[in-house]
Amino acid sequence: MARWGLRGKSLFALASTSVFALLMVAMIGWYFVQKGQEYSAENYANSFTELNYQRMLTPISRELALAQQFAHSPIVKAWIRKPDDPMLKRQWLQETQSYLNAFQSHNMFLINDATKQYFFADPKSPLSMTPKYTLDVSKPADNWYFLARQQHVPFIINVNYDSVLKVIKVWIDVHIVDHGQFLGMTGTGLSLDHFIKQFADNAVPGVTPFVINANGSIEIHHDESLIAYSSMNGKDKKHSIYALLDSDESKAKVKEALKEARHNKGKVVTIKVEQGGRKQLMAFVYFPLLDWYVVTNIDLNKVSLFHSNLILPTLGVFVLLLILLLSFFGLVIERLLITPIRELQQSAKSIASGSYDVSLVSRGNDEIGDLSKTFNTMAQQVRNHTQELEEQVQKRTAELEEAHQKVVDAHRKIGASIDYASLIQKSILPDRQMCQFLGDQHSVIWRPRDVVGGDFYVFHKTDEGCLLGIVDCAGHGVPGALMTMLMRAAIDYAIGHVGIQNPAALLSSIDTTLRSMLNEELSANKVATNADVGLVYVPNQGDFIRFSGAKITLYGSNGDDIIKQKSGRRALGDRRVGEYNNTELPMSGWTYYMTTDGFLDQAGGEKNFGFGNQRFEGLIKDNAALPLKDQADFFEAALDEYMGDQPQRDDITLLSFRFDSKNAQ
Numbered sequence: 001m002a003r004w005g006l007r008g009k010s011l012f013a014l015a016s017t018s019v020f021a022l023l024m025v026a027m028i029g030w031y032f033v034q035k036g037q038e039y040s041a042e043n044y045a046n047s048f049t050e051l052n053y054q055r056m057l058t059p060i061s062r063e064l065a066l067a068q069q070f071a072h073s074p075i076v077k078a079w080i081r082k083p084d085d086p087m088l089k090r091q092w093l094q095e096t097q098s099y100l101n102a103f104q105s106h107n108m109f110l111i112n113d114a115t116k117q118y119f120f121a122d123p124k125s126p127l128s129m130t131p132k133y134t135l136d137v138s139k140p141a142d143n144w145y146f147l148a149r150q151q152h153v154p155f156i157i158n159v160n161y162d163s164v165l166k167v168i169k170v171w172i173d174v175h176i177v178d179h180g181q182f183l184g185m186t187g188t189g190l191s192l193d194h195f196i197k198q199f200a201d202n203a204v205p206g207v208t209p210f211v212i213n214a215n216g217s218i219e220i221h222h223d224e225s226l227i228a229y230s231s232m233n234g235k236d237k238k239h240s241i242y243a244l245l246d247s248d249e250s251k252a253k254v255k256e257a258l259k260e261a262r263h264n265k266g267k268v269v270t271i272k273v274e275q276g277g278r279k280q281l282m283a284f285v286y287f288p289l290l291d292w293y294v295v296t297n298i299d300l301n302k303v304s305l306f307h308s309n310l311i312l313p314t315l316g317v318f319v320l321l322l323i324l325l326l327s328f329f330g331l332v333i334e335r336l337l338i339t340p341i342r343e344l345q346q347s348a349k350s351i352a353s354g355s356y357d358v359s360l361v362s363r364g365n366d367e368i369g370d371l372s373k374t375f376n377t378m379a380q381q382v383r384n385h386t387q388e389l390e391e392q393v394q395k396r397t398a399e400l401e402e403a404h405q406k407v408v409d410a411h412r413k414i415g416a417s418i419d420y421a422s423l424i425q426k427s428i429l430p431d432r433q434m435c436q437f438l439g440d441q442h443s444v445i446w447r448p449r450d451v452v453g454g455d456f457y458v459f460h461k462t463d464e465g466c467l468l469g470i471v472d473c474a475g476h477g478v479p480g481a482l483m484t485m486l487m488r489a490a491i492d493y494a495i496g497h498v499g500i501q502n503p504a505a506l507l508s509s510i511d512t513t514l515r516s517m518l519n520e521e522l523s524a525n526k527v528a529t530n531a532d533v534g535l536v537y538v539p540n541q542g543d544f545i546r547f548s549g550a551k552i553t554l555y556g557s558n559g560d561d562i563i564k565q566k567s568g569r570r571a572l573g574d575r576r577v578g579e580y581n582n583t584e585l586p587m588s589g590w591t592y593y594m595t596t597d598g599f600l601d602q603a604g605g606e607k608n609f610g611f612g613n614q615r616f617e618g619l620i621k622d623n624a625a626l627p628l629k630d631q632a633d634f635f636e637a638a639l640d641e642y643m644g645d646q647p648q649r650d651d652i653t654l655l656s657f658r659f660d661s662k663n664a665q
Contacts, residue, residue: 045283206302453651454480467500474528503548598650
């Protein structure tokens with residue numbers, strides 16, 4: 001090899017450019033040191049404000065959730081309406097004491113709007129039925145309640161001094177409303193001293209965190225003389241953030257920052273203001289739960305911070321400098337390195353494009369010369385291997401095409417089989433019989449998750465009456481569809497031996513028949529072969545229906561009230577035999593519903609929770625008076641809207657029916 005190989009030449013050129021780079025870095029380094037303080041302060045303000053936002057969110061959210069849960073308690077509402085009822089007194093004391101123990105500061109209050117009586121309890125004042133005092137609209141100290149009462153919001157949070165209780169706290173006030181009627185107010189108070197110590201105290205000099213409300217009034221500050229107590233009316237201008245600023249320009253900046261923070265919830269907005277004769281930073285983040293803003297004030301003359309983000313701009317400038325230096329470096333080594341490599345590159349491109357008849361001229365005895373010789377050897381080997389690979393590829397391609405055609409044929413056969421199975425399964429559904437005998441007095445939603453499913457519904461008519469029911473077999477798709485055939489056979493067999501007038505006995509007979517159909521090996525392997533069933537017998541004579549179910553609930557509504565008749569706790573075919581009982585319910589004026597769990601468990605909504613019983617019962621009550629066909633349309637539309645983009649989890653069946661003593665004949 002030559003005395004100066006490729007490595008030696010490159011190192012010499014790189015060393016020369018590095019010396020020049022060090023000189024340039026030294027010249028511009030002082031600029032970033034000067035700007036570092038300001039950049040660090042801004043980044044610290046953003047991070048610190050976000051941290052305080054999270055520290056405040058957790059305790060207040062917890063206390064607010066408890067207060068709202070207490071305000072919605074049926075016992076509390078009942079006691080407020082009947083405060084002299086002895087039983088309601090005992091229940092209210094037990095309910096209130098449990099919430100009192102759960103609140104962080106172990107204090108809470110309740111106001112009966114009808115009597116204006118104020119009840120309060122904390123560790124120093126145990127809970128009792130004796131009110132602390134009675135509110136009076138003519139007393140200035142009680143104005144907070146009458147102001148809060150007029151605001152049509154579910155809750156209010158503010159800092160206030162209670163002159164009667166002699167306490168100052170961050171109060172959470174929650175309205176107690178029952179069917180649109182305002183009954184009173186309840187809530188709790190967070191210790192202001194503890195809250196300020198946990199949130200507002202800060203060990204970094206020059207950094208002052210505090211909290212303001214939507215009007216700019218200061219709610220929390222380590223300097224209590226700046227706090228605007230009872231600031232819900234927004235008229236206390238002396239204790240606002242604007243009173244801290246020196247100029248109208250700074251006040252205008254703060255107003256714009258508050259608007260931007262409210263518009264971009266969760267985003268920290270940072271501005272520069274004039275305060276106390278000095279330039280300072282203010283960072284804001286909007287707290288939508290309380291309609292407050294978390295603020296961090298940083299005095300640039302006092303704070304001493306450095307953030308690692310300063311490394312990024314410095315590194316960026318250094319990289320730019322290196323690019324310039326490397327450009328110079330490239331010009332120097334163009335003749336020594338780049339030209340031979342470019343020839344090698346062109347040859348490699350020729351091989352990549354399929355032209356393998358290339359050969360490099362070996363120059364010199366350095367690394368580039370050795371690489372050229374090696375490349376020529378590689379090109380010859382590539383030519384030989386390419387021909388062999390092309391022959392193998394043609395052979396493998398033919399094999400893959402044959403295998404692909406087999407897969408396509410198999411997929412077509414499977415699809416045709418499943419479609420045929422769907423036709424068979426639909427043939428067991430009693431749609432024609434139900435339309436003939438029930439007409440508009442029934443509606444059915446049947447939506448299997450796949451082409452076939454494990455849900456189906458039954459109808460049987462005799463001279464004494466008719467039997468309606470739904471069945472949810474374990475599994476879905478093909479396994480579920482096979483189970484529906486077994487269940488249909490078991491139901492027909494049980495009806496032939498027991499009849500339709502005793503749904504509970506019919507369920508027991510179906511359970512026995514199903515167990516006899518399935519061999520013990522399936523049970524030993526824990527294969528799911530159970531089914532949820534709900535059956536209703538409607539007699540021709542009488543004004544009642546008879547219901548029995550296995551894990552299927554019967555819902556009923558007359559437009560005002562809801563009946564939720566639960567069933568046996570065990571499914572048919574379960575590991576343990578269940579017990580099933582008949583329940584007679586009124587017929588005339590009531591609409592009844594049975595659904596499989598595919599409807600109730602369907603995920604959707606903002607939080608991707610299941611549809612749920614409460615939402616289902618609300619749909620029933622809202623639509624019970626409509627024709628059943630319209631009800632089915634409303635139920636399907638509500639389910640589709642709730643599902644959104646979520647896939648259907650399970651098979652869905654919903655059977656609705658209504659009878660009266662006339663059309664039951």
